[in-house]
Amino acid sequence: EVQLVESGGGLVQRGGSLRVACGASGFTFTKYWMTWVRQAPGKGLQWVASINQDGSEEHYVDSVKGRFTISRDNAGNSVFLQMNSVTADDSGVYYCARPSVAVASSGLVFYHYMDVWGKGTTVTVSS
Amino acid sequence: QSVLTQPPSVSGAPGQRVTISCTGSMSNIGTGYDVHWYQQIPGTAPKLLIFRNSNRPSGVPDRFSGSKSGTSASLVITGLQAEDEADYYCQSYDISLRVVFGGGTRLTVL
Numbered sequence: 001e002v003q004l005v006e007s008g009g010g011l012v013q014r015g016g017s018l019r020v021a022c023g024a025s026g027f028t029f030t031k032y033w034m035t036w037v038r039q040a041p042g043k044g045l046q047w048v049a050s051i052n053q054d055g056s057e058e059h060y061v062d063s064v065k066g067r068f069t070i071s072r073d074n075a076g077n078s079v080f081l082q083m084n085s086v087t088a089d090d091s092g093v094y095y096c097a098r099p100s101v102a103v104a105s106s107g108l109v110f111y112h113y114m115d116v117w118g119k120g121t122t123v124t125v126s127s
Numbered sequence: 128q129s130v131l132t133q134p135p136s137v138s139g140a141p142g143q144r145v146t147i148s149c150t151g152s153m154s155n156i157g158t159g160y161d162v163h164w165y166q167q168i169p170g171t172a173p174k175l176l177i178f179r180n181s182n183r184p185s186g187v188p189d190r191f192s193g194s195k196s197g198t199s200a201s202l203v204i205t206g207l208q209a210e211d212e213a214d215y216y217c218q219s220y221d222i223s224l225r226v227v228f229g230g231g232t233r234l235t236v237l
Contacts, residue, residue, distance in 0.1 A: 035226075037173075044129060044216060044228055044229070045216055045218075045231070046228065047226035095173070100178075110160075111220050111226045112220070113163035113179070114165075114175065117172040117173055119171070
């Protein structure tokens with residue numbers, strides 16, 4: 001069964017750091033880009049970050065650039081999101097997802113749909 | 128303010144047909160990028176419902192259909208059932224922002 005399981009969420013103080021993780025199983029992890037999507041309480045979905053198969057390319061939404069780092073461990077079939085200097089706006093459920101991605105000959109990366117999602121891990125930033 | 132615009136809510140009685148719209152711009156849908164739809168039952172993770180405008184993943188009933196035209200897309204649900212009550216999100220690729228979602232539409236089955 002194809003599965004993504006997030007962990008590591010919790011309570012973190014404003015300005016602090018937290019690392020969330022996602023374990024993958026049931027598919028060849030090294031063949032896929034991986035993505036984090038978050039959802040603030042009562043709000044919609046927001047793409048946060050993505051990483052390519054060997055970890056050499058990363059993309060971020062502007063609001064987390066310089067503060068969050070996505071990484072992966074292919075030997076352990078895991079992807080991580082290191083969150084630093086967190087603010088109240090970073091509170092929410094963080095979902096790990098598997099995106100369908102096309103890379104043009106120019107190197108431009110086109111993101112398509114996300115066909116596998118984890119159940120999410122909740123991050124709460126306290127003041 | 129989401130890049131893709133959806134109505135906040137729609138409703139319908141069991142058996143009826145409802146349509147959820149998703150309006151973008153020339154930076155995303157209007158350039159020809161595909162639209163995808165997700166269903167999220169409150170308290171659970173999103174689930175892929177429609178991909179590449181009109182394709183259903185295995186297991187999604189054919190009561191769900193999608194289409195795209197110009198800078199907009201639509202999700203149509205026919206033969207509405209109580210279990211369809213959920214939030215629905217559209218998503219596309221954006222030239223500047225990469226991955227963009229609509230703000231979500233809450234479907235209420237009356």
